[in-house]
Amino acid sequence: MGRPQRRRCRSGLHRVGCGTVSVEDVLTGLDGRRPAERIRQVAREVGYVPDIQAIGLRRQRTRLLGVVMARLTDYGLAAIYEGIERAAMRHGFHTMVTNSWDDPATRQAHVEMLLGRRVDAMIFGDAHVDGAFVDEFTAHGIPFVLVNRRAGDHPSVTCDDYAAGRLAAEHLFALGHRRVGVIAGLPYASNGIDRTAGFTDYFAERGHPVPSAAIVDASFDSAGGALATERLLERQPYPTGIFAVGDFAALGAVGTLRERGLYPGRDVAVVGFGDLPIAAQLTVPLTSVSSPLYEMGARSVDLLAALMRGEPAESLRLRPELRVRESSGSLLP
Amino acid sequence: MGRPQRRRCRSGLHRVGCGTVSVEDVLTGLDGRRPAERIRQVAREVGYVPDIQAIGLRRQRTRLLGVVMARLTDYGLAAIYEGIERAAMRHGFHTMVTNSWDDPATRQAHVEMLLGRRVDAMIFGDAHVDGAFVDEFTAHGIPFVLVNRRAGDHPSVTCDDYAAGRLAAEHLFALGHRRVGVIAGLPYASNGIDRTAGFTDYFAERGHPVPSAAIVDASFDSAGGALATERLLERQPYPTGIFAVGDFAALGAVGTLRERGLYPGRDVAVVGFGDLPIAAQLTVPLTSVSSPLYEMGARSVDLLAALMRGEPAESLRLRPELRVRESSGSLLP
DNA sequence: TTGTAAGCGTTATCAC
DNA sequence: GTGATAACGCTTACAA
Numbered sequence: 001m002g003r004p005q006r007r008r009c010r011s012g013l014h015r016v017g018c019g020t021v022s023v024e025d026v027l028t029g030l031d032g033r034r035p036a037e038r039i040r041q042v043a044r045e046v047g048y049v050p051d052i053q054a055i056g057l058r059r060q061r062t063r064l065l066g067v068v069m070a071r072l073t074d075y076g077l078a079a080i081y082e083g084i085e086r087a088a089m090r091h092g093f094h095t096m097v098t099n100s101w102d103d104p105a106t107r108q109a110h111v112e113m114l115l116g117r118r119v120d121a122m123i124f125g126d127a128h129v130d131g132a133f134v135d136e137f138t139a140h141g142i143p144f145v146l147v148n149r150r151a152g153d154h155p156s157v158t159c160d161d162y163a164a165g166r167l168a169a170e171h172l173f174a175l176g177h178r179r180v181g182v183i184a185g186l187p188y189a190s191n192g193i194d195r196t197a198g199f200t201d202y203f204a205e206r207g208h209p210v211p212s213a214a215i216v217d218a219s220f221d222s223a224g225g226a227l228a229t230e231r232l233l234e235r236q237p238y239p240t241g242i243f244a245v246g247d248f249a250a251l252g253a254v255g256t257l258r259e260r261g262l263y264p265g266r267d268v269a270v271v272g273f274g275d276l277p278i279a280a281q282l283t284v285p286l287t288s289v290s291s292p293l294y295e296m297g298a299r300s301v302d303l304l305a306a307l308m309r310g311e312p313a314e315s316l317r318l319r320p321e322l323r324v325r326e327s328s329g330s331l332l333p
Numbered sequence: 334m335g336r337p338q339r340r341r342c343r344s345g346l347h348r349v350g351c352g353t354v355s356v357e358d359v360l361t362g363l364d365g366r367r368p369a370e371r372i373r374q375v376a377r378e379v380g381y382v383p384d385i386q387a388i389g390l391r392r393q394r395t396r397l398l399g400v401v402m403a404r405l406t407d408y409g410l411a412a413i414y415e416g417i418e419r420a421a422m423r424h425g426f427h428t429m430v431t432n433s434w435d436d437p438a439t440r441q442a443h444v445e446m447l448l449g450r451r452v453d454a455m456i457f458g459d460a461h462v463d464g465a466f467v468d469e470f471t472a473h474g475i476p477f478v479l480v481n482r483r484a485g486d487h488p489s490v491t492c493d494d495y496a497a498g499r500l501a502a503e504h505l506f507a508l509g510h511r512r513v514g515v516i517a518g519l520p521y522a523s524n525g526i527d528r529t530a531g532f533t534d535y536f537a538e539r540g541h542p543v544p545s546a547a548i549v550d551a552s553f554d555s556a557g558g559a560l561a562t563e564r565l566l567e568r569q570p571y572p573t574g575i576f577a578v579g580d581f582a583a584l585g586a587v588g589t590l591r592e593r594g595l596y597p598g599r600d601v602a603v604v605g606f607g608d609l610p611i612a613a614q615l616t617v618p619l620t621s622v623s624s625p626l627y628e629m630g631a632r633s634v635d636l637l638a639a640l641m642r643g644e645p646a647e648s649l650r651l652r653p654e655l656r657v658r659e660s661s662g663s664l665l666p
Numbered sequence: 667t668t669g670t671a672a673g674c675g676t677t678a679t680c681a682c
Numbered sequence: 683g684t685g686a687t688a689a690c691g692c693t694t695a696c697a698a
Contacts, residue, residue, distance in 0.1 A: 050691085050692080051690090051691050051692065053690095053691080053692090054690075054691035054692040054693090055691080055692055055693075056692095057690095057691085057692075057693095058691080058692050058693045058694085059692085059693065059694095
């Protein structure tokens with residue numbers, strides 16, 4: 001064996017258990033140890049690493065999961081992905097994530113790439129409620145689950161977003177708010193839609209339906225929340241309670257309120273969703289509906305694994321919890 | 334050709350340009366279109382996608398970049414990764430990211446996996462200053478760059494963290510603060526180290542050295558910042574200015590201050606680093622040193638591409654900018 | 667047990 | 683040009 005430090009096994013080191021050339025080198029110096037161990041040691045020494053591509057090619061399965069997220073800079077999605085990565089490892093899978101930016105062309109390109117890599121299965125975190133893309137994807141015959149957002153009857157693991165909306169509504173209603181507004185998120189994302197529905201249903205049931213003009217769509221980031229809040233504050237009289245379907249949007253709302261000299265929890269109650277780690281640390285801590293992000297990711301892998309074993313796939317709705325803090329005014333005198 | 338909808342080309346569709354069985358099917362119905370286009374169309378119809386594994390195996394290069402980050406739930410790292418993903422695409426590369434959690438064993442396992450996939454090159458976003466792991470990695474002979482954190486003389490793209498620390502110091506000094514504290518980040522991460530060094534150097538040069546007890550290590554998250562602030566507030570008299578080397582830590586500091594009845598910008602000036610999108614939206618907007626995250630990611634890919642072309646690799650330090658807001662008290666009367 | 671050969675899907679080489 | 687063939691690194695089925 002020439003100079004070592006070749007990382008790729010171009011010769012026949014992989015056939016080391018049999019009797020190819022390199023066996024000579026490998027077994028030279030075999031000093032009583034069990035061959036298998038000695039082999040592993042030498043392999044390590046020369047920096048041999050099995051070629052996963054070759055293995056995948058030969059076995060026609062890769063144990064690779066493709067994961068498509070809207071954007072990993074969204075804390076929630078990144079947290080879900082961490083759950084996915086960990087659980088996948090537990091199941092003996094590797095994962096490959098990509099950002100689709102919620103853009104059809106980008107998603108298409110990335111999915112094609114993942115198909116080219118012959119992923120064994122897929123997890124979509126960016127489904128649109130209409131389910132158009134996902135429906136189409138079934139044609140590939142590759143098992144998949146949705147996470148974070150549901151679509152049609154496809155197996156999915158989500159937060160019980162409807163219940164989350166009701167929790168927020170119940171809280172604001174109990175505090176006496178009757179004139180409320182909703183920052184509703186993206187119109188094609190089931191999570192925002194369901195949270196909004198849960199919220200508005202609750203108020204409608206109590207005889208105080210939320211006027212549609214007080215429900216404004218917005219992106220999940222703080223800029224979207226800020227903008228939406230400006231719209232809400234145009235109403236006369238303005239709402240005394242705001243439910244934002246995402247914490248970043250809620251913080252955007254806080255920003256706009258501050259600009260108008262209004263304080264969250266004093267002038268306007270603000271409830272967010274997601275319970276970001278920083279929510280509790282803010283100067284005015286944010287009341288938020290918490291959702292088990294990490295678990296959501298992990299459970300989606302479990303569901304996928306079941307599906308791949310041919311077991312029936314039951315969609316999962318994980319339970320949200322309300323975390324009451326000062327931004328909804330409930331702790332102030 | 335039998336029923337379509339087989340996603341994998343098990344037969345000979347790939348040899349369609351030559352004269353294998355399937356050519357028949359492919360060329361049947363050729364109605365004047367240029368063959369190449371017709372082929373592409375049929376390929377699309379049957380759902381044919383080239384096998385990237387096979388290509389990689391044959392060509393001995395994958396155009397795949399391995400990316401190792403500490404945690405993608407860290408906004409900065411996720412943003413850097415987005416820059417990497419986009420730039421990689423521009424260069425004709427795909428990327429595969431993994432979370433190392435700054436844990437040697439996890440990092441080792443993930444790197445081995447990436448080597449097994451025969452990545453053409455690597456980007457490490459989680460290097461330790463001592464450079465131990467990275468030094469070792471050079472043995473593989475695979476080109477790589479560091480991003481976000483530097484180590485030794487290895488090519489890296491980072492924020493000019495030392496300058497960032499000086500910016501923060503200059504600002505607090507100009508506001509009249511002389512008794513300051515630093516929440517210094519992880520002791521093995523160059524970015525925190527450099528920011529701290531820049532900050533303390535500035536104060537030392539002005540004749541007001543920061544006592545070492547007023548420099549406390551902490552994780553970059555808000556819990557770390559909260560804890561560190563408790564330590565800082567034990568000092569008598571407590572510091573009137575705090576520089577946290579990360580915004581999340583800064584928000585943690587804000588949380589602890591609030592618990593003690595101290596208000597950021599009034600009782601204690603707080604300066605963060607990273608300029609999170611929400612920094613400007615908070616009830617008390619956060620003064621922060623901004624760093625070009627997306628660009629950092631993109632430039633690291635450019636640097637890597639140059640390196641792979643055999644060009645000499647010059648490390649890059651991108652310029653930070655100070656964003657003054659109310660948490661440092663500078664805008665209050 | 668140990669060894670051999672075929673084949674996964676692609677590309678590169680060489681002969682026609 | 684066009685068409686056949688070997689090879690990439692691995693697994694697996696089968697033969698010795």
